[in-house]
Amino acid sequence: MKYGKARARKERKKWYRHLLSWFIGGGILGSMILYMNHYSQTEALVQILFLWSFILVIDFVVSFSYTLFPKKS
Template sequence: MSWFIGGGILGSMIRYMNHYSQTEALVQILFLWSFILVIDFVVSFSYTLFPKKA
């Protein structure tokens, strides 16, 4: 949920500025957040596929 809110705010700022060289750092942050989200999903889903044995 927070990724959608933060990504929406960053995306809005990037579209409002409409100048890639000035918003390049914001785009990189958005890509970093997306990469972290994918890693979190893979780790979380791995517990579904391979649950810990009791």
Template sequence: MENARSCKPEKVKYGRDHARQEREGWLRHLLLWSIGCSLLGLMILLIGDPARTEVLARTIYLWSIVLADDFVISFSYTVWPKKEKKQASL
């Protein structure tokens, strides 16, 4: 029986594959953001009182800023791929 840790896919640390993994991670983030914001938006609509739902609206705003930051970081690897570190020779 194999160890559960050995079943995890290996993370690529540089190059085009790393950029692809970063983009895929951002797309997952986008999916989860849209689910969370939809649920919060539904709660805001159901409650119908802006004074009582201000914190929920601010949460959506904060999550949107985090998503935008993640987009910039994740897609920057597409433009500027991370390079493999050189091994120090002795």
């Protein structure tokens, strides 16, 4: 297990990967929503996108907390 700056760097790198996957997956979901253009049929997709965005924010807080409060050995 890494500690200090190395751990913070590792957590940030994981969050950047999560952000990239959010852009890719969100872009696909967003394209599907816009293509169908019918809110009642795409409501579940919109909810998934909002949930994933909320999880991304939580992951951001946790990942960058290691930068502000490094884990000690």
